[in-house]
Amino acid sequence: MNVDIFTLFPEWFEWFLEQRHVSNVLGAGSSIECVNYRDHTPLSGRQVDDTPFGGGAGMVLRVDVLDSALRGHYGVDPVDLRMERRVIALAPGGRLLDDQLVDELAAEPALTLLCGRYEGFDERILEHFASDVVSIGRYVLSGGELAAMVLCDAVSRKLPGALGDDRSAAEESFSAALEGRPEYPHYTRPADYRGWRVPEVLLSGHHERIAEWRRERSRERGTDQEQSAQR
Numbered sequence: 682m683n684v685d686i687f688t689l690f691p692e693w694f695e696w697f698l699e700q701r702h703v704s705n706v707l708g709a710g711s712s713i714e715c716v717n718y719r720d721h722t723p724l725s726g727r728q729v730d731d732t733p734f735g736g737g738a739g740m741v742l743r744v745d746v747l748d749s750a751l752r753g754h755y756g757v758d759p760v761d762l763r764m765e766r767r768v769i770a771l772a773p774g775g776r777l778l779d780d781q782l783v784d785e786l787a788a789e790p791a792l793t794l795l796c797g798r799y800e801g802f803d804e805r806i807l808e809h810f811a812s813d814v815v816s817i818g819r820y821v822l823s824g825g826e827l828a829a830m831v832l833c834d835a836v837s838r839k840l841p842g843a844l845g846d847d848r849s850a851a852e853e854s855f856s857a858a859l860e861g862r863p864e865y866p867h868y869t870r871p872a873d874y875r876g877w878r879v880p881e882v883l884l885s886g887h888h889e890r891i892a893e894w895r896r897e898r899s900r901e902r903g904t905d906q907e908q909s910a911q912r
C-alpha cells in the first residue's frame with residue numbers, strides 16, 4: 682500500500698515511521714510519504730490558511746492551497762484524484778473510524794490523508810477533493826496529525842508482515858473471528874501473583890474449553906461496552 686500524508690508538520694511522523702510494526706510494513710513493500718502543504722502553496726510567506734468568512738475564531742485551511750498541493754504532488758486535478766484513490770480528510774465531524782472501516786481501507790492499494798489544522802478545512806475541500814471524511818472520535822484534536830497516525834497504525838496492523846504472528850490480527854478485538862466483539866482477557870506467568878490466580882481453565886490444556894471460555898468472556902465484554910456506550 683502507498684500512503685501519502687498531507688500535513689503542516691511532517692516531522693511529527695518521523696517517530697511514528699520508526700515504530701516496529703510500521704517499519705515492518707514499510708520493509709514489506711508499503712510506503713508512507715509526508716507532504717508539507719507549505720511546500721506547494723501559491724501564496725507568499727508560505728501562507729496556507731486564512732480567517733473565516735462570516736467571522737469567528739481560528740484559521741481555516743485554504744482550498745487553493747490544497748488544490749496546488751494535491752495537483753503539485755500527483756500532477757492531476759484533485760477533483761479527479763478521488764476517482765483513482767481514497768482521499769481522506771481527517772476531521773471531527775466525519776465517519777467514525779472502526780474496525781470495519783479499517784478493514785476497508787487496508788484493502789486499498791493507495792490512500793491520501795489530509796490533516797486539518799486550526800479551525801479545519803474550507804468546506805469546498807471536503808466537497809470537491811475528499812472521497813471520505815473520517816473522525817477518530819467525538820472530540821476535537823488540535824489537528825488531524827494524531828488522527829492520521831491512529832488510522833495508519835490501525836490499517837498497518839492489518840497488512841501482511843506487520844505483526845510477528847499473523848494470528849494476532851485474525852483473533853483480535855472486533856475481528857470477524859470474535860464476531861466483532863472486544864477481545865477476551867489474557868494472562869501470563871506467574872499463575873498466582875499476590876493471590877490473584879489465573880483462571881483454572883487456561884491452565885487446563887483443554888483447547889475446546891479454553892476456546893469456549895474465551896468466547897464467553899469476549900461476549901461479556903461486548904455487552905459491558907454496549908452498556909457503557911449508552912450511558
Ligand code: ADE
Pocket residue numbers: 771772773797815816817818819820821822823824825828
Ligand atoms: N481533527 C481534529 N479532531 C479530529 C478527530 N476527532 N478526528 C479526526 N480528525 C480530527
